[in-house]
Amino acid sequence: MSRLTKRIRWFQKRIQDGLSYRFRTFAGGRFASLCRPTSIAILLTERCNARCVHCNIWQNRGPEDSPSPEQWSSVFINLRRWLGPAQVCVTGGEALLYPYAVDLIEQGVRLGLFVELLTNGFCSDQKTIERLALADPWRITLSLDGLGTVHDRIRGRDGFFTRTEETIRTLLRIRREKQLAYSIRLKTVVMSHNLEALEDVARFANRDGMDVLYQPIEQNYSTAEDPGWYRHSDNWPADPERAVTAVDRLIRLKHEGLAIANTVENLDVMKAYFRDPAAWRVATQAHTAHEKKATCAALGLLQIQANGDVRTCCFMPPVGNIKTQTPRAIWKTRPKWWISGCCMERRMTHGEPHGASD
Template identity: 20%
Template sequence: MITDKLLEDFIKIEVKQNNKLSDRQSRWDFTYHMKESIANLGYMESPYELSWQLTNRCNLNCNYCYAESSIDDTTNELSTEKCHDLIEQFKRYKIYDITLEGGEVFLREDILELIEHLKENGIFIDILTNGFLISEKIVEKLGQLLDRRVDGIQISLDFTDQEGIHKQLKLIIKNLILKGVNVRVNVVLTKENTENLKKIYLQTYELGVRGGFSVSDILPIGRGKKVEKPSVEEMFKSYIDIKKMEFEDLPITSSPFIIESLSNYQDIFNKIKRNSPNVKRKICSAGKVKVNVASNGDVYPCVFLQYPEFLMGNINKKSLYDIWHSKKAASIRKKLTVNTCIGCSKKTFCPGGCIGVAYALHKNLLYPDSRCLKNYHG
């Protein structure tokens, strides 16, 4: 049960964090707010932000993986030559904010070559990885290539135990930081690690991580559909425990589930809104500001909308620019402009949901996110 004391603690913590937003206006903060503004107006001449799944292969087999990655999945990966061609398109069409993800990106033998090309073209990059394949050679090269002011690497702590962070990862994280790489950490809350979140956060700080510490929940997409999530109460308690001890130089980013869970308590959420002007409703920017390129070259509005009906094109057949401005892309954007929330009495304080999650569960964009406050499905 979420007690009044637990909620009051949360309010104090959330208000304090949101009022500090202007004090640490990072590139990610700026991008987030800019995307929302543009998504309200229409779509950009070319995508501002692009997520690029370089591979669907992965050395791990997490039971909650939304991408359903596996070590054997080599389905039509783009060749090195085609990847270089795509990077030139990024420069030509002024796409300067790229997230590299997988699968596990460091399974590609050409990964350092591709990162070097991206940086030569002045592109900001964010690398998502589980970290286990980052050798000393890779650490050295990343230290030379990445600019900690605009580039970053996120280590997903997918395997933790009673001792906290895996020993191998501790060494890799330390070495990256020693080479000047801006490292942040993400933890997906599961039934197994919820009670250890405080220990994981402390260890992250002791390792020297200062790029950020984020907490996310299991999405009901891919293998995540079959995984039992921690209860809202368990997630609240673990989150508040670490927020109480938050270090100024290692900010904790709450996941949407925290706000969406809290929104069931309208009076309390309204208190946060009154005291914290930076709490805003989320606007989906899929297909308007951001786009996703899958490992085989397929282009989708978002990594969570990889279905045939949302396929905008393939970069093996057309340029990214032509795909972005195609009639098919325009038709998909129109589909994604859903108005389900317009008449909802809770829309003034609900931060909104994810249409990708809704579609994964119901194959209907008009259905709500499974975390919808009204809790209806039709």
């Protein structure tokens, strides 16, 4: 795909996403049913080779009732036919543990989708990483919560940073040698264990033409919802003001021109969350804390689990399965939770903000 073609398709995607965004609230939400997915995630596996302190997915055991490679392939084809050049995030668990992950990424790119891979980069076979790079996806995002032993401790395995750094170097080398266009993003979770290491990641990203996105610590993934999780979690800063100070330092680095993907508004909301987690918990988990008004996830989320189940809200039951229906058919018949039954009706605490303040 030429760079001009990519630009045209990106413009097409932005128009479609913009329309769906407006349909959510335009005319009091009268046209909300016309929304199409704007956040598409495909979890190829819910297995992981890390032992992260902030995630319990790695504790999953036993066989996965996964769709066949052909069924996954059909999902990519159907998404392209339905949505055009949509953005699709391939993730997990650790997506690269799925044997056909790179095949599916290659297919998605050929189809004209904007494919993003979210990976921890812990891969012993750099030939796999080279092949991934040569597929030239839209973006490759790597989890990096610090440099050296900071990252190792958070990921629960010695040598994790060294292996991830090797993957990053391979991606940088192939991009340079082949003059490819994929972007490389680092994703860093702000938590008690790395408050003094956040700036190191920004500088590491900046010197090699990458960028970094920071997100605040949440309740451990793959655990039952606990509104008071931060009261007993070692991941939550004992002194929230230390986290606020750390985020302020990131804001200064952004003003200095470092490649931090968060907006200043987004970072300001992160500070509000650390100061009052009870008030901002739900909006932060929904990644809508920066928006003026929170809206039901079912208006934009299409998440396909490793067993083929489809969710339009992470806190509600699955609404279908891609083994028996196309994503488009599932989307068309999904429950209209934005009209009645939205999870936020029961999960929002009294007085909790429904979005960023003016």
